[in-house]
Amino acid sequence: MSASTPVDEPVDSPSPVDSPASADDPLARERSHLAASRAALRAMREDVEALDIRDVTANWVNAAVLERQIEDRVKALADLSDTPLFFGRLDYAHTPGADGERFYIGRRHVHDGDGDPMVIDWRAPVSQPFYRASRKDPMDVALRRRFGYTGGDLTAYEDEHLGDPAETAGPSRLLQQEIERPRVGPMRDIVATIQPEQDEIVRSGLSGSVCVQGGPGTGKTAVGLHRVAYLLYAHRERLARTGTLVVGPNRSFLHYIEQVLPALGELTVQQATVDDLVAHVEVRGTDDAAAATVKGDARMAEVLRRALYAHVTMPTEPVVVVRGSRRWRVPAYELEDIVRELLERDMRYGAARDALPQRIAHAVLVQMERSGEAPDDRVQDTVARNSAVKAAVKSVWPDVDPAKLVLRLLGEADFLAEHAEGLLDAEEQRTVLWAKPARSVKSAKWSAADAVLIDEAADLIRRTHSLGHVVLDEAQDLSPMQYRAVGRRCTTGSATVLGDLAQGTTPWATRSWDEALTHLGKPEAVVEELTAGFRVPTDVIAYASRLLPHIAPGLTPVASIRENPGFFDIRRAGGTADVLAACRELLRREGSVGLIAADARVPELAERLTAEGVGFVAPGEETTHTTRLTLVPASLAKGLEYDYVVLDEPGAVVAAEPDGRTGLRRLYVALTRAVSGLIVTHRDPLPEQLAL
Numbered sequence: 001m002s003a004s005t006p007v008d009e010p011v012d013s014p015s016p017v018d019s020p021a022s023a024d025d026p027l028a029r030e031r032s033h034l035a036a037s038r039a040a041l042r043a044m045r046e047d048v049e050a051l052d053i054r055d056v057t058a059n060w061v062n063a064a065v066l067e068r069q070i071e072d073r074v075k076a077l078a079d080l081s082d083t084p085l086f087f088g089r090l091d092y093a094h095t096p097g098a099d100g101e102r103f104y105i106g107r108r109h110v111h112d113g114d115g116d117p118m119v120i121d122w123r124a125p126v127s128q129p130f131y132r133a134s135r136k137d138p139m140d141v142a143l144r145r146r147f148g149y150t151g152g153d154l155t156a157y158e159d160e161h162l163g164d165p166a167e168t169a170g171p172s173r174l175l176q177q178e179i180e181r182p183r184v185g186p187m188r189d190i191v192a193t194i195q196p197e198q199d200e201i202v203r204s205g206l207s208g209s210v211c212v213q214g215g216p217g218t219g220k221t222a223v224g225l226h227r228v229a230y231l232l233y234a235h236r237e238r239l240a241r242t243g244t245l246v247v248g249p250n251r252s253f254l255h256y257i258e259q260v261l262p263a264l265g266e267l268t269v270q271q272a273t274v275d276d277l278v279a280h281v282e283v284r285g286t287d288d289a290a291a292a293t294v295k296g297d298a299r300m301a302e303v304l305r306r307a308l309y310a311h312v313t314m315p316t317e318p319v320v321v322v323r324g325s326r327r328w329r330v331p332a333y334e335l336e337d338i339v340r341e342l343l344e345r346d347m348r349y350g351a352a353r354d355a356l357p358q359r360i361a362h363a364v365l366v367q368m369e370r371s372g373e374a375p376d377d378r379v380q381d382t383v384a385r386n387s388a389v390k391a392a393v394k395s396v397w398p399d400v401d402p403a404k405l406v407l408r409l410l411g412e413a414d415f416l417a418e419h420a421e422g423l424l425d426a427e428e429q430r431t432v433l434w435a436k437p438a439r440s441v442k443s444a445k446w447s448a449a450d451a452v453l454i455d456e457a458a459d460l461i462r463r464t465h466s467l468g469h470v471v472l473d474e475a476q477d478l479s480p481m482q483y484r485a486v487g488r489r490c491t492t493g494s495a496t497v498l499g500d501l502a503q504g505t506t507p508w509a510t511r512s513w514d515e516a517l518t519h520l521g522k523p524e525a526v527v528e529e530l531t532a533g534f535r536v537p538t539d540v541i542a543y544a545s546r547l548l549p550h551i552a553p554g555l556t557p558v559a560s561i562r563e564n565p566g567f568f569d570i571r572r573a574g575g576t577a578d579v580l581a582a583c584r585e586l587l588r589r590e591g592s593v594g595l596i597a598a599d600a601r602v603p604e605l606a607e608r609l610t611a612e613g614v615g616f617v618a619p620g621e622e623t624t625h626t627t628r629l630t631l632v633p634a635s636l637a638k639g640l641e642y643d644y645v646v647l648d649e650p651g652a653v654v655a656a657e658p659d660g661r662t663g664l665r666r667l668y669v670a671l672t673r674a675v676s677g678l679i680v681t682h683r684d685p686l687p688e689q690l691a692l
Contacts, residue, residue: 044111086105092141128203187222217560222260246470249638256619291431301481305460307419314340319392357385466489471496487521495520502551535675536560537565540671544668544671545558566677567679571680580609594673595645597649599633619640642673650686
């Protein structure tokens, strides 16, 4: 590894815009190319802005669509001043058709006025060797150059001569410094630092589903988001029709990651929580752990199916259709055959109900044809709308509202017992039954688990619309019924599942990915494991990994590849004053600071911070360079990261959970949120599992 210009020694040279690049000054030449690329991007954006929709549209509908497309394109071509336009360069050696060519690799494609590329999109096939080439397999790359930036200014570069056996391989300083760069504000992309094993997942095909098991700091969330960006690049037309969705655990998490895809030029990806997906009713109630666990069990799907189809009854009376002076009679036994045939088919309840009047009408048309008439489709539609036919359908196959179905199951013990027989035992049935049945859907105090049941019932009645690709992050906390709810959104598409079994903090947390993927409807998904830690410092992850034998004994501990061991300290605290002192100490360093505490401790800490004049924000609110402290309830810490963390009272974090293993998993999450340093403060004894 040779660093022509070290990142910590930026070169002072004339601006490439103001003076020509010197032939013997590589950094000046690169700065000149950066300036020219920014000018080319600006010209591309101006060309789009100059389009006159009146010249290419025939009506206002087309004009409105085109205007929206132009707006999106202008946004996608934005030049973010503090974001490098390119971060790498590849000099090819002998690739056919690209002999000796040089490519600059960046977040988006940029071309000059003649259409020649100045920056290549990182997702293009020609960019792949930037992430995967090595001395063992240089992939015909003679030189790989990484660039260092301060803000948007190019300040350094670092070369790897992959074809030179005399050059000694070593760790990339620029890569390490980019990984360790202080974090303020939302999550940023990792497009400049994607590792080979991550790139394989990112570039895997659209047709297959992937599950990524990754410990803290392995980059699984970033990998999932970059996979979406790659798929949108490689399959843009298909996904533009079918849609893409990122599902996260909570709104704070979604706010934290929401800038990653726009920074990569992708503006159309939807984001939602599982609660958003199943928001058929207003959630105003909560379940205890036992009730939520049973309601989230996959057996409830069969209970709902039985309860729904119990509404179908066999006809006992014939249907008589009067047309003019003729009467056409469909006997009860023939109606029963029609109903049984529909029940045997793999059709949604509502679709079968829609088909029933047409099947009855067809039986009438057969009789008409036998009598010598020649009815057409219009006659069949008319018969299907006949009052006698509609009355029969209403009686035999009644319309069912999914919320009312769940309302009855949870409110009527006999109805639940009838359809849960052989599935739920008596104690489980008592657990899910409401102590006081609600009178109506609107008056019911629905819980989040109830909303998932309603979503299941709704899908049994009408098929849920499927998207082209769904990314499910922090998946380890989902119940089987929640997996089913997400899986319904990608039945004809694919999924990227991201999670860490050791970080499961719900009583129903995932036990194995094979089981989870089966509930999701993607049992064929490939499970990949990321074990290289890029975010959490060595000393911190080693301390947190003491918990693994107690919370996930089969998992491989994360191995930090950070050169910096990080700042780590455990301190006895006499009270909140010592906690605040630790926060002030870390705020004197560069970067973001998170104060993580058991949920019940947060109000007291917030009051003390305010009284002491220490500014802070809540999770989901954006930090600034003047307010860099976030006060984080332990229940919301998952998926977030901060340069420095103060963890208050680990014992209280464990004790706040319904059982010991869940509490230790919550603690594992809290311990692994730091990028550069961690201070653990405690007045009460630490959990014994953290002892050596």
